[in-house]
Amino acid sequence: MNLYEILKRLESVYRPNKDEYIVLHMISKDNQVNHFEILIGIVLSQNTSDRNAMRALNNLRRDLGGIIEPERVLRTPVETIINAIKVAGIAKRRAETIYELAKWFKSDEGIVNKLHMLDVDEARKILMQIRGVGPKTADVYLLAVLRKPTFPIDTHIKRVLTRIGLALENEGYESIRKKIVSETHNDVDILMKLHILLIEHGRRVCKARKPLCNECVLRDLCSYYKKS
């Protein structure tokens, strides 16, 4: 199946709102990208809505005195961090990851430049060594911020790709990621658009419980639709 055709159709119907995607919101905010803050935003957005993640991030910024930076995190009591981010859920575990990230950024001021220079597999490996940073967090950061060719897969994307027939029900994250990156020939712009538009499609039409197949621009391509 042609991913480019899927992308073309999704592009024809959706205009994603940057404020509904925490990463798009943060990278479009100003020219000065705060990599530490973005990584924390991505950590906060796992397994919760982007809206709750943004609320948690804003609370954290407020409680750190207006700027999210490693030094401020490291001198802030863990209870304060937990309290600030609790709106996003699993606050204790996320707070631990935020401390780990703060230590990691503090340990090497040039770490972002080093990641820039590495290829995507090496950069993923380094990020995923940080406790609490999984493949999805690493991939969102590497694709959206460092613009490296990888493909983060969340529950919406997995569901849509499985229903269309581009992923198997029990296919693992790595297998799907590699397949999509290879089919798009490592094109970062295409990967980014696909990432956002498949989430948008999963949120608005290909919903978990009741997909709105009659409104779907992909139905003639979709295995789930053909079977049902």
Ligand code: SF4
């Ligand atoms: S036809 Fe239905 S199941 Fe298939 S992608 Fe569209 S909404 Fe999802």
